Amino acid sequence: MKTTAHHVIPCSLDGFDIDFNIIHLNQRDHNLVHRILSMPYWRIRKFRFSNALSFRKDKKYYERLLYILSIYFENIEKLPVLLIKKHKKAIAEMVMILNNKKYGYSVNSNMTVSYLLKCYCEVLLLISLSRENLI
Numbered sequence: 502m503k504t505t506a507h508h509v510i511p512c513s514l515d516g517f518d519i520d521f522n523i524i525h526l527n528q529r530d531h532n533l534v535h536r537i538l539s540m541p542y543w544r545i546r547k548f549r550f551s552n553a554l555s556f557r558k559d560k561k562y563y564e565r566l567l568y569i570l571s572i573y574f575e576n577i578e579k580l581p582v583l584l585i586k587k588h589k590k591a592i593a594e595m596v597m598i599l600n601n602k603k604y605g606y607s608v609n610s611n612m613t614v615s616y617l618l619k620c621y622c623e624v625l626l627l628i629s630l631s632r633e634n635l636i
């Protein structure tokens with residue numbers, strides 16, 4: 502069956518355009534995912550606008566990112582178990598890859614989505630802070 506590529510963390514919410522952030526779904530499941538996981542456009546605009554000037558991503562930025570991602574994923578438990586698993590696995594893998602053994606995060610796809618998102622945003626913050634220190 503033909504599959505389509507779906508970004509787990511939406512690109513409009515700063516998701517990376519890399520393999521680890523992409524899962525492959527048939528068209529029916531893909532439509533279902535977008536019906537259950539959705540975000541009003543005004544929220545995305547508001548998020549973009551409030552961060553338009555924050556070229557240096559700080560703690561507050563990642564708190565706002567976590568907040569908006571939590572809203573985006575708030576209905577994920579309404580998806581079929583297999584699709585929930587695929588999303589969790591992708592987020593857990595991204596945390597592990599971004600963590601790169603440096604920050605001590607250990608996650609797996611049995612953890613809740615909200616916990617995985619928290620780890621994801623914390624790891625992104627740590628990476629951005631460590632880059633700052635290099636300058």
Ligand SMILES: [Zn+2]
Nearest residue numbers: 506507508531
């Ligand atoms: Zn999609």
